[in-house]
Amino acid sequence: xxxTAKDVAALRAKTGCxxxxxxxxxxxxxxxxxxxxxxxREKGLAAATKKADRIxxxxxxxxxxxxxxxxxxxxxxxxxxxxxAKNAEFQEFVKxxxxxxxxxxxxxxxxxxxxxxxxxxxxxxxxxKEKILKIGENIKVRRFRRxxxxxxxxxxxxxxxxxxTKFDTTAEIAAKPEFQEYxxxxxxxxxxxxxxxxxxxxxxxxxxxxxxxxxxxxxIDSGKPAEIADKIVTxxxxxxxxEVCLVDQLYVKDDKLTIKDFTDQTAKKxxxxxxxxxxxxxEKGEGLEKRQDNFADxxxxxxx
Numbered sequence: 001x002x003x004t005a006k007d008v009a010a011l012r013a014k015t016g017c018x019x020x021x022x023x024x025x026x027x028x029x030x031x032x033x034x035x036x037x038x039x040x041r042e043k044g045l046a047a048a049t050k051k052a053d054r055i056x057x058x059x060x061x062x063x064x065x066x067x068x069x070x071x072x073x074x075x076x077x078x079x080x081x082x083x084x085a086k087n088a089e090f091q092e093f094v095k096x097x098x099x100x101x102x103x104x105x106x107x108x109x110x111x112x113x114x115x116x117x118x119x120x121x122x123x124x125x126x127x128x129k130e131k132i133l134k135i136g137e138n139i140k141v142r143r144f145r146r147x148x149x150x151x152x153x154x155x156x157x158x159x160x161x162x163x164x165t166k167f168d169t170t171a172e173i174a175a176k177p178e179f180q181e182y183x184x185x186x187x188x189x190x191x192x193x194x195x196x197x198x199x200x201x202x203x204x205x206x207x208x209x210x211x212x213x214x215x216x217x218x219x220i221d222s223g224k225p226a227e228i229a230d231k232i233v234t235x236x237x238x239x240x241x242x243e244v245c246l247v248d249q250l251y252v253k254d255d256k257l258t259i260k261d262f263t264d265q266t267a268k269k270x271x272x273x274x275x276x277x278x279x280x281x282x283e284k285g286e287g288l289e290k291r292q293d294n295f296a297d298x299x300x301x302x303x304x
Contacts, residue, residue, distance in 0.1 A: 003031035015040050042217040057285030058082045059142075060091065060159035064098040065151060069174075072151045073101040074164040075144035076282045080137040085159070085284075090139065093131055100124060101146050109141050145280035150174035152183025156191045159284060163187040166278040173272045182266040182274075188252070189259060190281050195246035198276065203245065211240050247276060 003026045011022040011033060017040050029035035059078035065071065077094045079085045099118035106112040113125040120127065124141070132139050150167040165187050173179050189195075197203045215236045219229040242248045247260040257265070259276070267274040 007031065007033070011036055011040075038214060041214050042221060057288035058085045059284045060085050060094055061155070061162035061282040061284045062094050062098055062159055063153040063155050063162040063164055064095065064102065065153055066102050069151060071102050071146070071148050072153055072164050073098050073144055073146045074153075074162045074280050074282050075101065076142045076162070076284060076286075078140045078142050078285065078288070079135075084135055084137045084139075087135065089131060090135065093127060093139070096120070096127070097124060097141055097144075101144050105146060109143065112141060112144070143282065145282075147278060147280075149277075150179075150183075152180070152187045154184055154187035154191055156188075161191045161284070162282045163190045164280050165190065165276060168273075168275040168277045169267070170272055173267075173270050173274065176270060178266070178270060179274070182262075185253065186246075186259065186263075186276065187279075189249065190246065190279055192252055193249055194281065195249055195279075196244040197246070198279065199245050199247045200241050203241070208237070212237060215240075246279065 007026060008019060008022045011017070011026060012019060014033075015022070015037060017025075021040060021043075022036070025036035025039040026033075028039050057078045058081050059076060061074065061076045063072065063074045075094065075098050077090075077097060079090060084090055096117050096119070097112065100106075100115050101112060103118055104115050106115050113123065113128065115124055116122070117124050117127055122130075128139060128141065145164060147164055147166045150169050150171070150173075152163075152165040152167065154163045155161070156163075165183060167174070167183065169179070212233050215233045216229045219232050219236075220226055224232065242250070242258075247258065247263070249259050251257040251259055251262045254262070263274050263276060
């Protein structure tokens with residue numbers, strides 16, 4: 001498999017490693033991007049987890065709850081420019097989409113598009129096409145997650161990040177202001193520290209095995225005997241879990257506590273039990289490539 005200068009640049013963007021290191025990694029991996037990232041990690045040159053693809057698309061990540069606060073949705077709707085994302089009509093369309101998901105519980109985006117919009121006789125798809133024609137930009141409903149139960153919600157930086165979290169607790173506790181403050185703090189943790197999984201049990205076996213192989217290669221490359229590598233890997237794997245699992249992460253507001261400690265502490269104060277059972281974190285444009293406009297060419301085109 002061959003590779004190009006663009007592949008080298010893409011690998012550098014993903015890992016933060018130098019150009020020559022990236023070229024060597026692609027050479028060693030036959031141009032395979034994932035294998036090249038593993039190669040760099042084994043050499044200790046790349047971070048423990050892949051960096052997310054450069055965030056490139058505009059739009060908004062939005063979170064909404066129903067009046068009772070027991071049904072919620074986090075949704076991402078994309079536009080081509082930040083200017084349109086701040087447009088009042090665009091933002092109203094996003095809210096309509098969110099309310100429709102809350103009320104009708106569509107299975108996926110395709111099903112949502114066919115729903116009658118909340119407070120309207122038109123479908124979401126018809127309203128979407130109308131907005132595209134009126135605003136003059138492509139607009140796309142990208143994804144959503146809907147949850148029911150005791151919920152926490154948080155929107156960061158006017159829609160850059162949206163977080164929705166579900167808890168297992170009693171309705172009495174969920175109604176308390178102290179619980180709502182705790183739930184928001186957990187959502188802020190998710191926004192800031194970006195956990196990939198809820199807990200150790202949630203990490204897929206193939207992810208664990210892959211991490212073990214990376215750690216073992218790092219240890220062998222450091223000069224330690226292969227026969228003791230497995231023992232060292234076990235200890236380092238726990239560090240990996242503390243980085244990627246929400247309940248094992250150190251609480252960003254008090255690093256003497258893990259999120260599980262913070263949850264148990266809050267539950268004790270409120271006289272009951274609380275357990276985090278699910279979360280969704282959407283960052284606008286995550287993994288999408290932004291349209292590259294050349295302003296000089298655009299101006300030249302306007303004056304022809």
